[in-house]
Amino acid sequence: MDFSFLSPVPDTVLAHNELLSLQALGKKIKIHSEQNGIPDLQGVKIAIIGVLENRNDVNYIGETFQLNEIRKAFYGLFPGGWHVSIADLGDIHKGETVNDTYFALKESIISLIKADIIPVILGGSQDLTYANYRAYDNLVPMVNIVNVDGKFNLGDSSKPIKNNSFVGKIILDKPYNLFNYATVGYQTYFNPQEEIDLMESLYFEYYRLGEISNNITLAEPVMRDANIVSVDMSSIKSSDVSLKQKYSPNGFDGKEICAITRYAGISNKVSSFGIYEYKSSKNDEVTAMLIAQMIWYFVEGVNYRVNDDDFSNENNFQKFITLTESEELVFYKSNKTGRWWIEIPFLSNVNNKLKRHTLLPCMHQDYVDACNNKVPDRWYKAIQKNSV
Structure with missing residues (x-):
């Protein structure tokens, strides 16, 4: 070094x-x-x-x-x-x-x-x-x-x-x-x-x-x-x-x-x-x-970091699917920490710069909003960036 x-x-x-x-x-x-x-x-x-x-x-x-x-x-x-x-x-x-x-x-x-x-x-x-x-x-x-x-x-x-x-x-x-x-x-x-x-x-x-x-x-x-x-x-x-x-x-x-x-x-x-x-x-x-x-x-x-973002093992998280008028949104909640993520769908027809970014950190409130037919702003922006 x-x-x-x-x-x-x-x-x-x-x-x-x-x-x-x-x-x-x-x-x-x-x-x-x-x-x-x-x-x-x-x-x-x-x-x-x-x-x-x-x-x-x-x-x-x-x-x-x-x-x-x-x-x-x-x-x-x-x-x-x-x-x-x-x-x-x-x-x-x-x-x-x-x-x-x-x-x-x-x-x-x-x-x-x-x-x-x-x-x-x-x-x-x-x-x-x-x-x-x-x-x-x-x-x-x-x-x-x-x-x-x-x-x-x-x-x-x-x-x-x-x-x-x-x-x-x-x-x-x-x-x-x-x-x-x-x-x-x-x-x-x-x-x-x-x-x-x-x-x-x-x-x-x-x-x-x-x-x-x-x-x-x-x-x-x-x-x-x-x-x-x-x-x-x-x-x-x-x-x-x-x-x-x-x-x-x-x-x-x-x-x-x-x-x-x-x-x-x-x-x-x-x-x-x-x-x-x-x-x-x-x-x-x-x-x-x-x-x-x-x-x-x-x-x-x-x-106090906790490795809670390993989604390969199903015992580590709960998965929630919500339907809004325009989208099907998939949420994940860590069983270790209670932190939430939302899935960014992989757009196969465009140049996806970030395959590893398909899960976006979010809050429980985003899930509550999605249940009430409101698409989270962060999700929308991430979709747009991935489409550029």
Whole structure:
């Protein structure tokens, strides 16, 4: 594995770690230090990588940042009754160009995923999600991305990549590997109507902030189908973060964002997870602690993953068939976890990009709706995407 791009965790953080309780996370995780180098990753399930890159932020004016406060906050937390092993591999510093940083991040992610380790990326600007996506070019045939964000970030893909336009690049740059893009927590007034129309025409999914706040469980099936989850810190309401991090009075609160990151962790499919747009500032314990808790809940989710999507054995699930006016819909419910899926019929006359995607995660409510003659929106969009 090539981790030559990674710098060790700073000594100031390690000195702080020495003072912690023996039960704290900082004493239980493997840390890349100047003294000991990259730790042995045998048995490690989750690896934290910092990326000190923010030059493609549209508001970039030359400021630098560091992730020491997040590390101190995370190290100081106590683990749950976990069996997963965690490593902190240190930071990728800015390359000569932003593309150099992208390359370093991409190679590091490839090495980790091939070793069956989930990278948790702590970043500057959210355009780093593009490098995360590119890491999958030779790993999986089609990629699903979930963006927890108030904005879609489609932008003008003919212009250079920025943190508010990276999704346009993901959609239009070759190789075309994107199957589904879903935004959780979008706020209409932050998105031009053209972008909303484009999301609709591409059959991508988007869930409004109010929808998710009213029923946080709506995020679970979306996360269950994601390979990459990218969280923008500006999606969190300003009262829950520090002065420099404040963006909007409306957004997720701390409890909601932690529930969402736990759903990301519990998904068997999520193989990389990133938290972006962190703005470090002096005397900012709040944002660093919130990010530490978001990581904690993600790890907690990974720890409780259950392999409940094996549908080859009939003892593992119950099958339900419903008839609506236009369709016969087939649902599956896991006997282990009670989670639901809906079958996407294989369209033999068209180019089916995703034979393995014939089962789509859904909720019990979708089954109830189908019984009442209402076809689930996710099912419809997946059918349309498979028909393109």
